[in-house]
Amino acid sequence: MAHDAIIIGAGMSGLAAGIRLAMFGKKVVILEKHSIPGGLNSYYQRRNFEEGGVRPFDVGLHALTNFIKKGEKGKPFSKLLKQLRLSWDDFKLHPQTHSVIHFPEAQLKFSNDFELLESEVHQRFPHQKDAFAKLATVVREFNELDLSLGYQSTRAKLATVIADPLLLEMLLAPLLIYGSAWEDDMDFAQFVIMFKSLYFEGFARPEGGVRRILKLLIDKYAENGGELRYRSSVARILTENGKAVGVKLDNGEELRATHIFSSIGLPETAMRVDEGHFATQPRVGKMTFLESIFVFDKKPTDDATIVFYNNASTYAYRPATHYYDSASAVVCLPDNYERQNTAGEGTVRVTYMANYRQWADLVRTDYDAKKDEVAESAKALIKKIFPTYDAHLRFTDVFSPTTIERYTWHKDGTVYGSIDKTRDGRTPVENLFIIGTDQGFLGIIGAMLSGISMANLHGLMEAPQ
Amino acid sequence: MNQEQVRQVVLNIISDIAPDEDMTVLKDEVSLREQLDLDSMDFLDIVMELRKRHKVEVPAEDYPKLATMASCVSYLTPKMQ
DSSP states (O other), X not given: OOEEEEEEOOBHHHHHHHHHHHHTTOOEEEEOSSSSSBTTSOEEEEEOTTTSSEEEEESSOSOBOSOOOTTOOSSHHHHHHHHHTOOGGGGOEEEBOOEEEEOSSOEEEEOSSHHHHXXXXXXXXXXXXXXXXXXXXXXXXXXXXXXXXXXXXHHHHHHTTOOOHHHHHHHHHHHHHTTOSSSSOOBHHHHHHHHIIIIIIOOEEETTTHHHHHHHHHHHHHHTTOEXXXXXXXXXXXXXXXXXXXXXXXXXXXEEEEEEEEOSOHHHHHTTBOTXXXXXXXXXXXXXXXXXXXXXXXXXXXXXXXXXXXXXXXXOOSOOSSSEEEEEEEEEOTTXXXXXXXXXXXXXXXXXXXXXXXXXXXXXXXHHHHHHHHHHHHHHHHHHHOTTOOOOEEEEEEEOHHHHHHHHOOGGGOSSOOSSOXXXXXXXXXXXXXXXXXXXXXXXXXXXXXXXXXXXXXIISSOOO | OOHHHHHHHHHHHHHHHSTTSOGGGOOTTSBHHHHSOOOHHHHHHHHHHHHHHXXXXXXXXXXXXXXXXXXXXXXXXXXXX
């Protein structure tokens, strides 16, 4: 029997869209390629030889952005709670302590209280006090959710407000690396989303990490009668007379539906539609990353949650020219959120910008040796940033752009998707819609809001049958 | 349903959508948006819940008629006979 909607991908956006459609009686099936959910924000585990049992790891999620306090209204997170009928308490959020933007000339701290960043800017850049206040006002008054907006360069727009290039680079660094599909710049609407979600609202970590969020979504989806199939990889999107009518799976099975929502990316979706529908193939984004995960025998001595490290006065946000770029990194300390255990092992994650092509071309033995080289570089950086942290290393894991490609389905291991976005979710194929990264809302909260708003717009608001 | 029952139907739906809102102080003649933390996504939910629970269809061009509690009641009562 035909479905009302097929959703490709059980990541944050697919699950959120599924909940909305199932909640209002639509017959929905989510097709997930892997045996676990999450997409770009998923998880895995490794045996713990020291203590028996396993160590759980998250991929993707460093932090949940868009933190709100219980009862706060009118924010992206509060909209999401209402739309998915979830409660704030369900997330068991632990707010960050503070994070640091670490450049050679200066450091800026920020926390979930915007006043900290303001006072840091006033102290280090007293001549930019008014400019920074003006920037905050521009951001506050900008309607980033307007689906009709086109691309606007953030650097061009910021140059008219922030005169000090160092301050501009420092403010941009975390926002670029936490969400820009474009090299060295980002769309201004996305800058505003990121500025609000990182600097106005801030970071938190759900207890248990990404697993908690995924369980909440999957339970809510099942409660509303939604169907979720794992190990179901979509090979083709079927069309008739220019309209999407269903999908064909790798195993040959065909499913039909009146609406198809794809979270696998715009280029990846276009590749699965017969030629002629998309006038041009959407471009694949080049930004991809390498992450080293270290488990030490004790918790970090520094109390920062995330350090955005850069060793120059300008911030280069572009694919590494040689495998990986150790000139900048995101160093994430997932133990440093408030009200977490202080005993036990400590985890440090170091993320570098990478070059997909070079990693994809490595033969196996060279690949492993290159990963060891990355781990050594990341360890040296941890020593440099936290010189007093004298813990013993117990476990190391490194994932590369090819790992990301294998697990997320995103071509070339791109993390923030295509540089071509479809803000209203429409594609040249009728009844085929894009949700998630390539619709253009960012982060975990953004991905869920993308699924919600596209399901609302294209799946629920149409005239009743 | 009479007008009082229709009012209760709308109240029930809003309290399910926005459980943190205090509905006891709601003024019927004042815009719901001004008094409660409701956005366009929440209004869609009111419409969807009316369809799901009471089989009442509210076409998009009639959404403005849901602006206040009083206008909801006068618009919906004839539809819920």
